[in-house]
Amino acid sequence: PTRDAGQQPESPSAVLARVFGFPGFRGLQQQAIDRVMAGGDVLLLMPTGGGKSICYQLPALCRPGMGLVVSPLIALMDDQVAALRQVGVNAAALHSELEPEEAARIKSDLAGGRLDLLYVSPERLLSPGMLDRLSRLEISVIAIDEAHCVSAWGHEFRPEYRALAQLPQRLPGVPRIALTATADPRTRSDIIDALAMPDAEVLVASFHRPNLHITARPKGSELTQLLELLGRHKDEASIVYCGSRNKTERIARSLRERGWPAIPFHAGLAPIEKRAGLLRFRSGEPVVICATIAFGMGIDRPDVRSVVHLDMPDSPEGYYQQIGRAGRDGERSDTLLLFGGEDMARARHWLDQSQAPVAQKRFMSQRLESMIGLAETTSCRTRALLACFGEDLAVDCGHCDNCISPLATFDGTVAAQKVLSAIYRTGQMFGALHIVSVLRGKQTEAVKRHRHDELALYGIGKEKSDGFWRSVIRQLVARGALKIQGEYASLALHESVARPILRGEQPVMLSEDAAATLGSVTSASP
Numbered sequence: 001p002t003r004d005a006g007q008q009p010e011s012p013s014a015v016l017a018r019v020f021g022f023p024g025f026r027g028l029q030q031q032a033i034d035r036v037m038a039g040g041d042v043l044l045l046m047p048t049g050g051g052k053s054i055c056y057q058l059p060a061l062c063r064p065g066m067g068l069v070v071s072p073l074i075a076l077m078d079d080q081v082a083a084l085r086q087v088g089v090n091a092a093a094l095h096s097e098l099e100p101e102e103a104a105r106i107k108s109d110l111a112g113g114r115l116d117l118l119y120v121s122p123e124r125l126l127s128p129g130m131l132d133r134l135s136r137l138e139i140s141v142i143a144i145d146e147a148h149c150v151s152a153w154g155h156e157f158r159p160e161y162r163a164l165a166q167l168p169q170r171l172p173g174v175p176r177i178a179l180t181a182t183a184d185p186r187t188r189s190d191i192i193d194a195l196a197m198p199d200a201e202v203l204v205a206s207f208h209r210p211n212l213h214i215t216a217r218p219k220g221s222e223l224t225q226l227l228e229l230l231g232r233h234k235d236e237a238s239i240v241y242c243g244s245r246n247k248t249e250r251i252a253r254s255l256r257e258r259g260w261p262a263i264p265f266h267a268g269l270a271p272i273e274k275r276a277g278l279l280r281f282r283s284g285e286p287v288v289i290c291a292t293i294a295f296g297m298g299i300d301r302p303d304v305r306s307v308v309h310l311d312m313p314d315s316p317e318g319y320y321q322q323i324g325r326a327g328r329d330g331e332r333s334d335t336l337l338l339f340g341g342e343d344m345a346r347a348r349h350w351l352d353q354s355q356a357p358v359a360q361k362r363f364m365s366q367r368l369e370s371m372i373g374l375a376e377t378t379s380c381r382t383r384a385l386l387a388c389f390g391e392d393l394a395v396d397c398g399h400c401d402n403c404i405s406p407l408a409t410f411d412g413t414v415a416a417q418k419v420l421s422a423i424y425r426t427g428q429m430f431g432a433l434h435i436v437s438v439l440r441g442k443q444t445e446a447v448k449r450h451r452h453d454e455l456a457l458y459g460i461g462k463e464k465s466d467g468f469w470r471s472v473i474r475q476l477v478a479r480g481a482l483k484i485q486g487e488y489a490s491l492a493l494h495e496s497v498a499r500p501i502l503r504g505e506q507p508v509m510l511s512e513d514a515a516a517t518l519g520s521v522t523s524a525s526p
């Protein structure tokens with residue numbers, strides 16, 4: 001946009017209308033921009049699609065000098081630059097994938113003061129001479145995009161981001177705005193510390209996405225459960241997250257055999273396959289992407305109608321980010337999370353084995369437990385999810401599975417005691433299948449061989465279905481009374497939690513969810 005020297009500088013709202021064609025600001029944009037325009041620092045937390053970019057692009061255009069944007073994602077930088085050029089903003093991106101001539105041209109534009117906005121990867125920014133070159137220019141604003149990458153606790157940690165702490169010394173007096181869609185309070189304070197911006201105004205947008213209809217279900221037959229949801233989204237785009245690369249391929253194959261336009265996507269694919277997959281996803285045609293969490297960053301298709309998790313994510317942040325890829329266009333979209341006791345136990349086990357520093361393990365473990373709590377909650381899921389980010393929704397969402405059909409809870413203390421005793425009496429070396437057989441009094445091979453039909457508690461759970469007992473076991477795993485160990489997934493008591501339950505000192509409220517869904521599936525078998 002041409003801004004003639006000597007002319008009155010344009011206000012951000014005027015540039016918003018003239019350059020971007022938007023009639024007004026949304027949400028916290030105005031507040032963030034006002035602060036940066038006045039020379040102050042900002043930490044802006046806004047969900048993806050909330051409109052963060054405008055908050056540095058406008059100050060970059062309205063303050064004297066060039067805006068500098070640090071971004072870790074080359075594809076995203078290129079997209080932004082292309083979009084800005086289309087509306088006449090002189091933007092460029094410096095990163096490792098440029099042709100040498102292109103890089104030289106950008107550097108000459110830079111030195112000549114011809115750029116409105118420069119996107120740069122952290123590596124480039126910190127490369128020899130770059131900061132010197134920048135310090136000779138007038139800089140209007142420094143934006144640090146994906147600022148959560150500075151947090152060593154997060155799953156997207158980028159060590160180079162740590163060096164951004166030197167920016168205030170190297171480029172003094174330039175207002176900084178850090179932006180992220182990751183909302184947990186821990187990351188928030190990490191960003192402020194690591195970027196050395198103690199005076200930053202922290203602006204937190206609501207992360208509530210009312211068009212997302214959240215459902216979570218105990219894992220039964222995952223393919224059946226998946227097909228049931230996809231059936232409501234024929235000829236639309238869906239993302240199915242899987243816990244492993246193998247599984248993305250397996251699920252995609254099963255779906256294709258049933259006529260679904262499914263493709264796998266994971267970091268192990270050849271670049272050409274990845275590109276083809278992305279192209280197909282972006283083309284707007286109906287597609288079901290079966291992906292690991294490698295699929296996500298920088299993906300922007302507005303009309304994804306459903307996001308399914310066949311395996312439980314390891315934190316509410318990851319979960320929120322992934323389901324957030326549905327319904328960017330604001331239209332109603334469905335999300336389905338499948339969870340099982342084994343997933344939970346396995347995630348805990350891995351965390352336990354991890355070599356990470358103790359404090360970090362504790363943090364990761366807190367997040368995992370919040371995720372498990374989210375899966376097992378019997379109250380409004382939207383509300384529970386937002387509470388993980390410190391946001392308090394005033395009323396229940398009204399459209400998650402728990403709001404639509406509230407789960408009945410019952411006093412499960414006696415049932416829990418039966419399960420715990422059965423596990424204890426059989427030596428804490430059997431899996432759920434065997435424990436259920438013992439409780440229901442089945443004459444299986446294993447029961448006879450171990451003479452478990454001679455135990456006093458053999459058959460004490462006859463009156464309930466297999467599904468009921470599996471659900472009780474899963475819920476006891478979820479609350480930490482049971483752990484699953486070893487290659488045979490044997491169940492063992494977690495003493496400190498299990499003992500008070502066995503002694504009757506700790507009542508146990510359980511939900512009837514799985515009893516309903518799984519009971520009908522498995523009670524048919526003998």
Ligand code: ADP
Pocket residue numbers: 022023024025026029046047048049050051052053054
């Ligand atoms: P984020 O970076 O937070 O994910 P973007 O900055 O990419 O979000 O903005 C998301 C979408 O919202 C873009 O299509 C953008 O053009 C649009 N948008 C941003 N601000 C406004 C506004 N004030 N009015 C209308 N549309 C806006």
Ligand code: ZN
Pocket residue numbers: 379380381382383396397398399400401402403
């Ligand atoms: Zn709800």
